[in-house]
Amino acid sequence: MSTAITTTLETDNQPTSELGSSITCISGYLTGIHARDRTPDEGGEGKVFVVGWEGDNDPLKPHNWSIPRRVAATLVVSCIAIAVTAASSIDSAVLPQSAAEFGVSDVAGSLATGMFLMGFGCGALFAGPFSETFGRNAVYMSTMLLFMIWIMASALAPNIGAQIIFRFLAGFFGSTPLTCAGGTVADLWDPLEKTFGFPLFAIAGFGGPVLGPVIGSYIGPGAISWRWSEWIMLIIGGLVLSIVFFFQPETYAPLLLSWKAKHYRELTGDDRFRSEMEIRTTTLLQRLMTAVYRPFVLTWTEPIILLMSLYLTVIYIVLFTFLDGYTFIFSDIHGLSQGLTNILWLGMLIGILSAVVLVPVVYKWTRAEFEKVPETERATFKLHPETRLWYAMLGAAPAVPISLLWMGWTSYPSISLWSPLASSVLFGYGVMNIFISAYMYVIDSYEIYAASALSFVAFTRYLAAGGMTIVGIPFYKNVGVHWTLTILAIISAIMAPVPYLLYRYGVRVRRFSKYAVTRA
Known part of the structure; x- marks a missing residue:
């Protein structure tokens, strides 16, 4: 033959x-x-x-693999997301102990978390070109290995300066597998299936920062050293790397x-x-240069990217300032121990997981959009990007400011701690669905430019969140729990109309765009 x-x-x-x-x-x-x-x-x-x-x-095309195989591959990248994002927040659970050992204030100690997040933002700019050259799995394995090396270095850090540098580098390399994971989801699921495929990954990716304090809840005040927060993340990273090596198929x-x-x-x-x-003929260096400058070019000309970047930046600022704020809300006001305060992050995790209740509803509506199209045209039919905003529009956008006001003005010793805890469930529901909508909307709106658009979204939100994590302690201490959460609620309330406005006017905005798709 x-x-x-x-x-x-x-x-x-x-x-x-x-x-x-x-x-x-x-x-x-x-x-x-x-x-x-x-x-x-x-x-x-x-x-x-x-x-x-x-x-x-x-049959070799990833979209045509069996659903169990694609679900398994998606769950593997979800494990990667959990491993790297939990590492971003776990240090906050042992902040008093690490700061005491290094002889610095809690504000200085919080730099370990803040610099990790800033490393996340910087690393996100470089992920795409590498995965488009070497494939998803090569990037997952190499950067996960480098991530683990710097996590190990953080566990062995002799002083606060070394720990800050090592945590930044861990965040830099940890962001790459997290950023590429979204590409894997796109490799595996078609536009209709992405309605449930992307939330499967996103819930894990967003749940990781919430799991971090839970994992480290009793490490600091317990009998073992705070450094075990890093060792545990190293062990988890090693287990995930092994799963990727032995079981994850290449999807690019x-x-x-x-x-x-x-x-x-x-x-x-x-x-x-x-x-x-x-x-x-374009070289890796040329693609890297494009990956660095194009996100910033898009920002100044694309209102959709700018609005979604601002919206997710606000969400992440609130989320990561809670790493400091929970101590003021639950320890200072309600007298809970350090370990139990960190356990209460499970309330927000429940809210994040509750986002799955919308998946069948949104999938049914999305399927109805496909069924309106003649069967012969469905293979090439592309959804209107605005349909991806349904997750945020089903109560999620107003849930964030409502939950913050609820938490802020029921955080009194005379009111049961179950009230602010319940509000954290509502907050988790809101932020999760906003995250799903924002990412899916940007991906569908910009298609071939989606990687650049999402790089800027990740860069801005992680840099802002890293900075606010550092100032979170003086913010809560000087302004107070009630007014800190009120200010954050007002800012998030200003952003709440964004998904509704884009649903109504997004088509017009895209028509005037140089990079966005123009289908109505």
């Missing part, structure tokens, strides 16, 4: 008219191959056989096609079999 294929491929010296009949012969053996001339910017001359999928139902379609092209080259001995990924 390979001899026959090789014979049919010797077409360089054939006239163009003969190329078609030759390729027809090839298709008897191999499908999904497109023969064409190399373009001037691709380098070289002559023909190239571009390897693609063998139709929409190609261009890389899968390049492997397929390599197989054809070995099978036929013909070097002209190439995937699109192998033909491109």
